[in-house]
Amino acid sequence: MNFDLCVKLFFFALALASPVYAKCPKERQLCSQSGEYKHCEEEDERYPAGTKKTNLIYCDSMFCEPEGFQHDYITRNHDQTPHQNKWKRAKIGERATLHDVCLLRNGMPVTRECKLKDYRAEWEATDQWDPVVCLRRFREQTISEDLNTLHDEVLEGRRRTNDTQGRREMTGLMRTIFRQRDRSLLPVDVHMTGQMFGALMQQDKDAAVIVDLVSVCKEIMSCDSQVLRLSAQLNATNTLLNQFENYMDALPQQLVPKEQCGKVVVKPMSDEAETATTGVETYNLSDIGIQALITGNISVFFANPECDFITGIAIFSASAENRRASPSGFWYRFLRFSEDLDKIKRESDLETAAFLPESLWKDVKGKGVTYLIFKIYAHDALFVETSLQRSRRPRSKVISISIPGLENNILPQPLPFLLRNENLRDPDANALTSGSGCGFWNYQTWSNEGVTTSNSSNLLKDLIIECHTDHLTQFAFLVGGSYRTNDLGEEVLITPINEKVLDIISIVGCSLSLLGILGIFLTAAIFKSWRSQASTKVLLHLCLAMCLQMVLFVFLNTDDVSEKLVTNGDTVRCVALGAALQYSILVLFSWMLIIAFLQFQRYVTVIGIERPPRYILKAAIVAWALPLVPTLLVALIDPDSYIPTKAQLSTDTGICYPSGYGLIFGVVLPVSMITVSNLVIFVYVFYSISHSLSQSIHKSEKKMVIKQIRLSIMLFFLLGLTWIFGIFAFMQAGVAFSYLFCITATMQGFVMFVYFVLLDSANRRLWVGLICPTKMKMDVQKRTAELQSMTTSSTNYTSRSH
Template identity: 50%
Template sequence: MKIDFVLMLNNIFKCDKMHNIILWLIFLRAFASHANAKTILPQGHLKPKVIDDSNEDLNPTNVTHHYPLLPSSTTPAINRFGFCEEEQYFYEFITDNNQTQMLWVTWNLTKVGENAVLPNMCSAQTGLPLRRRCYLSATLHQAVWEAQTNNTVMIQCHNSMFCEAEEFRHHFIHGEGLEQHVNSWKRTKIYQKSTLQDMCLRPNGLPLTRRCLYDKKSHRAQWEPLPASYVNYKCLRTTEQQIISNELDSLLGNVTSRHRINDPKLRLQSSRNLIKILESPSKRRLPADIHLTNEILRSLIAETPDIELSSDVLQITHNLMTSDPTVLRMSAELNATNSLLDTFESYMDSVGDKFVSEAHCRNPAIVYATHNTTTSTDNTLSPPPTTLPAVEVLNSHLHNGIYAHISGNISVFFVNPLCANISGIAIYPSKVSASHSKELNYDSFNDFHYRFIFMNETVNGLLNDPDLELASFVPLSMWQHLLQHFSLLQRSPVIVFKVYAHDGLFVESNTMRVRKPFSKILSISIPGYEDALPESLPFLLRQHGTSFESNPNSGCGYWNYSTWTSGGVQTTSESPGVHRQPLVLCYTSHLTQFSYLIGGSFKQNDLTDEILITSVHMEALDIISLVGCALSLMGLMGIWITACLFKSWRAQASNKILLNMCVALTLQMVLFLFVNTDDISETLVDEHDYTKCVFLGALLQYSLLVLFTWMLLIAFLQFQRYVTVIGIQRPKHYIAKSAVLAWGLPLIPTLLVALIDPKSYVPSTYQLVTDTGICYPSGSGLHFGVILPVSLIVTANLAIFVYVFFSISRSLSMATQRSEKKLVLKQIRLSILLFFLLGLSWIFGIFAFMKMGLVFSYLFCLTATMQGFVLFVYFVILDENSRRCWQQVLCPNRAKKAQKKATELQSMTTASTSNGMDLSHTEQSHTGKVGNT
């Protein structure tokens, strides 16, 4: 079949009227060409190449529309049990310039259990390479191909499979500062999520990701559009918490280098480094770490599953199972737990026949080298030792044909039934009856006992076992069918049992679960057998709580890599001759992970807004602010209680001004702590209720500006009191006039921002994600509506404070030496009061806003939040009038005695003064007389 003939057919094929005729012509021409010794021959592995009489080569990537199967006459007779023979198909292929060609494709000779892949040829529908699996049919007793559809259109893979690296600009947060960074999205396969070349962590501990999509129209891979929240995104680099994400990301880059993947020693070294990182003390594990660890693990075992890595793989998986359940659940957003589970299961299945091969049966003394393990030979029921190895390898004392790896959360048992007729395992609790003490093995890591089940044991015998918790085995009748299957494949049969201590890796994304495992999880696999089981496989689980008859969701179930389900599993509580057993007998027609499930309604917390990491110093600043605000609120409550109880106290002019200031301060604190919070703001944004958000933000802005206006008026009054003392007279109703000014003037900037730029009150997506977003002005609204008026008032107050301070200091310098110490203390107290009363602590806030140093952030949080508490101390606790009022309420008897004593002292003072006046008058009279005289 020549290329020019194919192109001619393609041009004719475009005519709709002759569509059916052309199809038959193509079909007949194919037979004619095939009869003339023009055939598709394999080049390399599965790489099709067209050879004809003129030696014209056709692009090996040009392949496609799936037409009737044509048997190959050139394929020699091959062992029909171990390999799928060659098959040829007619495909329609779309070139890069959108032209159509009809080509032959050959599926080459493929071993049973393997996938045949057409290199450089992808499906136009999915963008992925075409794969066909070769498997051994249990009914036909021969190797057969997976069924192939007849409408596959093919394209070249180089444009469809991968999204190429793309530049991405963002910021890194360093303390209170930002650093612009040029990053890039990693080259990624379609339908997968990519991370950035330089790790970019979100506050929830997950990396920033972007999905690679496939466009069916253009037949190309393309990045999904960047969401609006990614514009000027701020990533966390230096965090308050000690994390291992950056170390794992660096290790992943080293592992994926080609020379390291191909070198067994370097792979082993990398696995040891990974374990060392995961076991770093005092470091927080993040959801990103689960994803990165799985990627490293997959890279280490992708090429060849070395048995030398088996202990390390088990130890790594064990370490991840010890992670916080919240971290594991959040990592499911990247499908990290399912991917890790699949990686672990696939690896253990692939190395099973190497541990318990036929050679192992003939020579049970064979011990394979593993790392960081110990080999146990003790078969007694001893308690766990004080210091345990990371992974324990059991080989020498077990039955012939059994090899085991045991760690704290997972135990793996490899069983070759040909060696000792053992085909199952039974699990027992930590405490068992004395009758089992000699036949059971003890798992010191997981604190349970176990024994192995022989093929000729029965289900009824296991049901009568009083201590049994979990068991499963392959019956003799089933094993005979399986043995015939493996004899055709000429490979050693192996059963792999994996016992999971808990469901840490079996993560459901739904917040409401209708069932959950309430026992250990048993995974059963028979590597190399992919057909349906010839008969149902029994397994037994102990019931917990209510029986499955009272709850339809209770009973035996399995994990389908999405949720726990019982489909395809038959649950029964009774067997012939056995009644009301605590054990549940179940049957399954497939192999996977099984457990006893309890039905009910189990709610999981929504972890969407969970914050696991914060910027350096952010947590400390938050704690300082919360403590200061709490003390300030307590102080304000004390002022309000004092004002409510004592009319004489609140009637003082100075206290009237104080109460107006406290109204604004209380309103600000209540809004900030209870009303305009990040959670409420996020709810308003999610519900698109922007009017309420603008109202709350404007109210918070207004309360702040009112507070500062009162501070400015107080500064002016203090200036009059301490500087311009002589001849000053307060205007009539000056407090009422001050109140009108203080409560009315801030309306101007507030209304201007609300009317001109209302969107500035809505928090950004990044602020909502980091739990720092409240309804408050931002951008120009913040600069001109808040920062500018506050800066002007603080500057004026600072000038007045300095002038008053030096005026008082100059007056004190004229004081007598005897009272100097007392006056100095009074000056210090007055300076502290004025510092807080005039809002001078906001100088630190302005400096922090201008990024002039982290120290100003700490100073601002320490001082600004304490304003209410300081006012309470000076105007209530240290004020003599307020103390006297509280003493009359709390200690009336003591107050009466103090008042009586003060009255007596005043009388004595008055009498002494009178006597002195009389004496002076007498002396003056006497002098007058003397003078007159």
């Protein structure tokens, strides 16, 4: 093999093993799209000036690639199966979301940061995280699912952003998603939008998409302030604001080129149909060097002073002769560099104004500047401070001034701008003159460094505030004072769609069951003839077990009680409560199995079978003692399985109850075996009754059908077949099984009361005789008279026959 080739291969392999993080932005951008290795030449400070050094860039080192991740969902059916998810691809410095969007109660996404370590991207560690629990479905109508799908398509390359058509389709779809009036925005939506804006920033800037971008920002500025404050915890508002500003600043050459100066514009006014679709008014005035995009929340003006010496904009709250009207709710006029600042300041209904005087324009023009961009924010929704205590707050519109090409955004001389003091319209009781004045947003807080205020000593009483700045960014009039913001850490913006409904169903069902069980015990206590029957004794044991389970579940072993026990460190009591609930459920199912066996003997086995002596006592010993075995095994082998996790307690889904293998082998397995056995018995009993009905010709068919249906319903509830729904819900077969389980399982006691007391003719007569003895006596006399009449008629008929 050629020696030179071997050397090249060796150094190439060495480079692959230890990739260099080179400073070649253009090449790195190409790499991030192609995923190939690129070479670039750069000047290295370690070498003499002008010396070039070739570095090998490892493209994927700029990104954290998708990685698997498991988490749980908030459920009410003790779902223990982790959901397999994966982190989305992210570049260094970004916080990635999950492929299947994972939301918390406050609408925040679960995120993971992509960090720089050893010159390459690496995911932050998750070893110290608490178990992640997300909402599967929630009641509120949001755009999160649609937006997440679009985000996935962009990241995975299924939706193109590297050509004009693909970008326009993507931004058009994003704009359509945000303009769904029947859906609300969540913090996750703001976060994902900022990331999609960032994806657009990596491509060629396209003037055709700016209407969609302005429309999206307009909708975000209209959402609830709590949503934006929460999203700011992920730096989402700053990311979105920065990406939007940078994208707008890259487009004036396409929108107001010098070649269009003086040329007649065929359609200078905004199209009403397009405005209705996008919510953005667009004005093409490129003949005088202006392009405008206007909405009620945010407006952008691109200016080329070379066309008509326009170097500024003034916004007003009312019409006047020399002002242009905007359907969005304000009026405006363009300012030339020869304008007088004092005259502008005295104009009526002025909201904000900014322009470059002639001397300043000549200075910046001499530095190679051609274009100006003015952005007017109607309020400070996107300028969110995360600190709870603030010493000032904006009380004016926010005006952003950009001059593309100006080095470091530093002005050679101060630039004047005017702001209306909105504190006069709506006085703030906390406002103080001290600390008030003009300021700028530094993407952390409001500051006044490099910005001066040229007004009287009592700024709170001045209508128009005059400001000057020596640098460019976003500006506002700030009112001093002490402003405390409520902590939104525990804020709940979305709630699981099934959680509260299932809770209500469970509580109502258990309450009815407890009333039904009370009715059964009351009937047995009053009427000795009924409680002395063997079938009644079995029923009373079953009701006792059911009552124990419901009292534990509804009153003693609740979310609040469990949280208090875990917080206070009383784990022994928590284990005891969990074991008691487990035991009560197993006892209940043991009696269900015994009843199923007795029903099988009654309806299927050959008539004449003899019961063993004291079979009720023996059955009671088995039913109450056998469940102790799995309960004690779980409590002794794995007591920690009864303790709810922090994630469960934080989402109000944790009670003292077995989990993991303790749940599977200590509850699910025995319950499943008994349920399957009862199902088989139910089918046999139902078949036996149906077969007997088809062969019977002496009894009324209607009465037999009613009896069969009543018996089937009774067996369905009594034998615990409703827990089949619970098994399917546990296996995540669908939320419908959770509803069916909660409705049927919690109503067992009430159904038994209806069947054994209300619908049973003998018990009904006992109650009627107790409550209305007179009516009962009359009924007995009436029945006796009817019987005697039938006997007399039969005798007379027999005599006549002879």
